[in-house]
Structures are given as structure tokens and as C-alpha cells.
Amino acid sequence: xxxxxxxxxxxxxxxxxxxxxxxxxxxxxxxxxxxxxxxxxxxxxxxxxxxxxxxxxxxxxxxxxxxxxxxxxxxxxxxxxxxxxxxxxxxxxxxxxxxxxxxxxxxxxxxxxxxxxxxxxxxxxxxxxxxxxxxxxxxxxxxxxxxxxxxxxxxxxxxxxxxxxxxxxxxxxxxxxxxxxxxxxxxxxxxxxxxxxxxxxxxxxxxxxxxxxxxxxxxxxxxxxxxxxxxxxxxxxxxxxxxxxxxxxxxxxxxxxxxxxxxxxxxxxxxxxxxxxxxxxxxxxxxxxxxxxxxxxxxxxxxxxxxxxxxxxxxxxxxxxxxxxxxxxxxxxxxxxxxxxxxxxxxxxxxxxxxxxxxxxxxxxxxxxxxxxxxxxxxxxxxxxxxxxxxxxxxxxxxxxxxxxxxxxxxxxxxxxxxxxxxxxxxxxxxxxxxxxxxxxxxxxxxxxxxxx
RNA sequence: GUGGUUGUAGCUCAGUUGGUUAGAGCGCCUGAUUGUGGUUCAGGAGGUCGUCGGUUCGAGACCGAUCUUCCACCCCA
Numbered sequence: 001x002x003x004x005x006x007x008x009x010x011x012x013x014x015x016x017x018x019x020x021x022x023x024x025x026x027x028x029x030x031x032x033x034x035x036x037x038x039x040x041x042x043x044x045x046x047x048x049x050x051x052x053x054x055x056x057x058x059x060x061x062x063x064x065x066x067x068x069x070x071x072x073x074x075x076x077x078x079x080x081x082x083x084x085x086x087x088x089x090x091x092x093x094x095x096x097x098x099x100x101x102x103x104x105x106x107x108x109x110x111x112x113x114x115x116x117x118x119x120x121x122x123x124x125x126x127x128x129x130x131x132x133x134x135x136x137x138x139x140x141x142x143x144x145x146x147x148x149x150x151x152x153x154x155x156x157x158x159x160x161x162x163x164x165x166x167x168x169x170x171x172x173x174x175x176x177x178x179x180x181x182x183x184x185x186x187x188x189x190x191x192x193x194x195x196x197x198x199x200x201x202x203x204x205x206x207x208x209x210x211x212x213x214x215x216x217x218x219x220x221x222x223x224x225x226x227x228x229x230x231x232x233x234x235x236x237x238x239x240x241x242x243x244x245x246x247x248x249x250x251x252x253x254x255x256x257x258x259x260x261x262x263x264x265x266x267x268x269x270x271x272x273x274x275x276x277x278x279x280x281x282x283x284x285x286x287x288x289x290x291x292x293x294x295x296x297x298x299x300x301x302x303x304x305x306x307x308x309x310x311x312x313x314x315x316x317x318x319x320x321x322x323x324x325x326x327x328x329x330x331x332x333x334x335x336x337x338x339x340x341x342x343x344x345x346x347x348x349x350x351x352x353x354x355x356x357x358x359x360x361x362x363x364x365x366x367x368x369x370x371x372x373x374x375x376x377x378x379x380x381x382x383x384x385x386x387x388x389x390x391x392x393x394x395x396x397x398x399x400x401x402x403x404x405x406x407x408x409x410x411x412x413x414x415x416x417x418x419x420x421x422x423x424x425x426x427x428x429x430x431x432x433x434x435x436x437x438x439x440x441x442x443x444x445x446x447x448x449x450x451x452x453x
Numbered sequence: 454g455u456g457g458u459u460g461u462a463g464c465u466c467a468g469u470u471g472g473u474u475a476g477a478g479c480g481c482c483u484g485a486u487u488g489u490g491g492u493u494c495a496g497g498a499g500g501u502c503g504u505c506g507g508u509u510c511g512a513g514a515c516c517g518a519u520c521u522u523c524c525a526c527c528c529c530a
Contacts, residue, residue, distance in 0.1 A: 060528055340530030404490035
């Protein structure tokens with residue numbers, strides 16, 4: 001067989017030791033906050049029945065689903081009629097499974113399937129990869145991780161507030177606070193669509209106004225008029241959008257044109273609860289042009305933007321009142337958020353925010369000159385490890401220079417040198433690799449020094 | 454899915470209208486230093502020019518296809 005060039009599919013990546021430990025650093029922070037807020041972990045399969053996934057993300061989403069071709073003779077049920085019917089008709093004959101597209105829909109499936117084992121309100125978190133057959137770009141991959149936290153079986157706006165505070169805590173712990181949590185409400189979007197003269201055309205309306213910050217008022221106005229909207233009303237609306245004001249006054253302004261509305265009431269409750277819970281709204285921005293997850297969100301919607309990095313949203317979420325309905329379980333309201341691990345990684349990399357210790361493989365490396373000192377080192381290694389110090393001994397007998405070089409290269413902060421003199425006296429050359437300082441100490445002193453560091 | 458863009462050493466990039474043997478910096482290896490890394494100096498290794506095909510006496514350069522990268526649209530973490 002001829003040799004083949006090793007490669008991986010477009011939009012996928014290998015993660016080396018350094019990337020992996022950095023990804024774990026982020027994941028650990030997210031995970032510990034999920035637990036702090038009372039979420040329990042679940043996992044679902046990478047592959048789902050295609051029927052579970054299709055029709056949940058809109059036409060666009062269906063196109064981006066990775067389908068898995070049936071095993072065995074996958075053409076056995078295909079007729080020439082199917083072939084002529086085109087790819088859509090063929091699909092159901094040759095594929096019955098697909099890779100999950102997000103974690104929310106599999107979770108809804110999970111809730112319905114395990115309804116008898118679940119006590120509501122149910123809070124779950126889930127950290128797993130998802131797949132989309134999208135065309136890759138920066139911060140946009142075909143395989144990426146989502147870190148989801150959802151609460152189902154409760155209508156309270158307090159859950160939305162909880163998720164907001166969770167987001168704030170996660171980014172505080174990651175030492176990246178240049179974020180804006182944008183918030184809006186589907187009910188307001190729907191009423192705004194009617195207001196400008198596009199009743200029932202909420203989705204095209206949202207798609208247009210979502211582009212405001214990208215293409216500007218004029219272009220969006222053009223697009224809306226194209227849909228049949230009233231230009232005077234659009235102008236009126238954009239005036240409110242343009243106001244840089246407190247959330248309370250923004251709500252008042254929007255109420256002045258929409259009248260009373262469920263969305264406005266809920267957002268008022270949201271800000272009230274946030275205040276009562278001691279949360280900050282400093283990085284929470286009410287943005288009536290925010291439009292997310294149009295196919296299934298029904299209430300409050302969120303999106304987190306990195307203020308000083310050009311990348312898509314790094315976290316998003318919202319409330320869905322009837323996601324379990326399609327699986328035959330009515331009246332279960334859920335609200336959740338999803339952190340984009342890969343994008344957060346890209347942001348922290350760009351802002352240089354990973355602690356150096358993340359890449360540190362061990363605290364100390366034992367170096368030696370010959371077989372005898374190597375063997376002596378094995379005992380020390382065991383002692384260090386039982387004292388809880390991560391430690392390694394250089395495995396081969398080679399020049400000491402090489403061993404020092406190795407410790408330096410992979411970022412080990414301390415080295416312990418063993419030679420004939422050290423074996424005799426029981427005092428070892430203990431070197432701080434960063435400062436270059438070296439002192440002669442016995443093993444207990446060394447352990448103590450590292451532990452106090 | 455539509456339109457564009459990128460690919461030369463481990464990394465970042467030069468490479469003239471198509472013309473001998475494809476370069477630099479950094480990194481890597483060896484030595485100066487047989488018990489000390491990160492500095493310095495000397496030497497060395499490393500490339501089927503993304504891949505396949507075409508034009509040509511001759512292709513890293515031109516043409517086509519394909520893969521990959523990034524960008525815009527669409528949508529989204």
C-alpha cells in the first residue's frame with residue numbers, strides 16, 4: 001500500500017498537550033461554576049436518530065446536520081424512483097442517524113424519555129462536542145464543544161437571573177471581564193414586527209434587525225421596507241434602538257410604543273430579581289435588536305459578546321416553552337445557556353489570559369549522572385509523590401546538560417540533581433529553574449519548599 | 454450551499470517577464486563547557502515548493518482540478 005498523507009477533515013482540529021490543558025482549564029472553571037449553581041451532569045450520545053434532530057433548527061439547520069449513512073448495504077431500499085426524487089427523498093432511505101447539532105434538543109429528548117426518573121425543576125449541565133456541516137471560518141468549526149446549563153420545569157424569571165450570574169462568575173474566574181451580556185425577549189420581537197407592519201413575519205423581521213450593528217440603519221430599513229414594513233414606524237423604532245440609556249428607561253421607551261406586554265413585564269421582573277440577588281447589571285445590556293434561536297426560543301434570549309475580540313458570540317441561550325412538546329410532553333418550560341468553549345479558548349489566547357502554570361507538567365524533575373544516582377532518585381521520586389508533589393525523574397542516563405535543557409523546555413519549575421556526593425550526604429542540589437538559584441538541601445526541606453510555593 | 458482568498462524548511466516569511474544547485478530569521482541538532490538549562494560563539498541537519506494533471510526545451514512561478522486556510526453572504530458557539 002502506498003503511503004498516504006495524514007490529514008483530518010476540514011473544520012476539525014487535533015489538540016496537543018498544551019492546548020488540551022488550556023481547554024481543560026476553561027472547562028474546569030465552567031464545570032465548577034455549574035456545580036456551584038446546582039446543576040448535575042448528564043451525557044448523551046454523539047449520534048441521535050435523524051428524526052430527533054431534523055425540523056428542530058429550521059431549514060438552514062437541517063442542511064447543516066451531519067447525516068450518517070446506514071451501515072451495510074445502504075442502497076438496498078433505494079428505488080430508481082427515489083433516485084429521481086432527488087437527495088431529499090433519498091435521504092430517509094439511506095440515513096437514519098445523524099451527529100448532534102447542539103445539546104439542547106438531545107436534552108429535550110432526554111427529559112421526555114426519562115420523565116419518570118426526573119424530579120422537576122431539573123437542572124442539568126452537559127459538556128460535549130457538537131457537529132455542524134458549516135463552512136469553517138475563524139471561531140467557527142465543524143466540530144466544537146458546547147458547555148450547556150439548562151433548567152426545565154419552572155417558569156420563574158429567577159432562573160434567567162441565575163444564569164446571568166453564572167455567566168458573570170465564569171468570566172470573572174477566567175479573568176476575562178470584557179464581556180457584554182445582551183438580552184432581549186421574543187415577545188418584544190414579535191410585537192415589534194407587528195408594530196412596523198409585519199405581523200406574522202417575525203422571523204424575516206428579526207433576521208433583518210439582527211444585522212443592524214453590521215450593515216447599519218439604512219440598509220436594514222431598505223430590507224424591512226422590501227418586506228412591506230412602514231418606513232415611519234421603522235424610523236420611530238430605530239430611534240429607541242439608538243438610545244444609550246438605562247435598561248429601565250429603555251423598557252419604558254419600548255412600552256410607550258408597544259403598550260403592555262408579557263415580554264416587558266418579564267424583563268422588568270428579570271432586572272428586579274437581579275438587583276435583589278445582589279447581581280450586577282453593569283455588563284448586562286438590553287438590546288431589542290438581538291435575535292437568537294428563532295426556531296425554538298419563546299421568552300428571554302441571551303447572547304454574550306467579547307468586547308475587544310472580533311469573534312462571534314461566546315455564549316448564548318434563552319427560554320423555550322415547548323421544546324419537549326415535539327417529543328410528546330407538553331407544558332414544560334426550560335431556560336438554558338451554552339458556552340462556546342472553542343471561542344472562549346480563542347479569546348483567552350488572543351488576550352493572553354492563560355496562567356503559565358496551566359502548561360506546567362510537573363512541579364519537579366529529578367536529574368542524575370549515572371545508573372547509581374538514577375536508582376537512588378527512584379526512592380526520592382516516590383517520597384515526593386507521596387507528599388503530593390507532581391514529580392518525574394529523567395528516564396535515561398544521559399548528559400546532565402540535556403536533562404536541564406529538557407526541564408527548561410517543558411517548563412518544569414524545580415530540578416533536583418543527584419550525583420555521588422549527594423548520595424553520600426543525603427543533600428541534593430535543588431535548583432529553581434526560573435531564578436537560577438541553587439541550594440543544597442535534604443529531601444524533606446525540598447518537599448517543604450515546594451509545598452510552600 | 455454561493456462568491457472570493459491562501460498554501461514554499463518545525464514556525465514566520467522572501468523568491469525578479471518562466472531559466473543552473475530554492476533562500477533568510479527564529480527554532481532544532483552538535484561542539485566550545487566530560488556536575489548545570491535559559492545568554493554568547495562556531496559548525497550542521499532539514500524542502501517530492503499542499504496534491505494530481507496540463508502548457509513549455511525548461512514550472513515554486515502560467516493553466517485546470519482537488520484539498521486546506523482565511524474572508525464575505527447565509528446561519529451560528
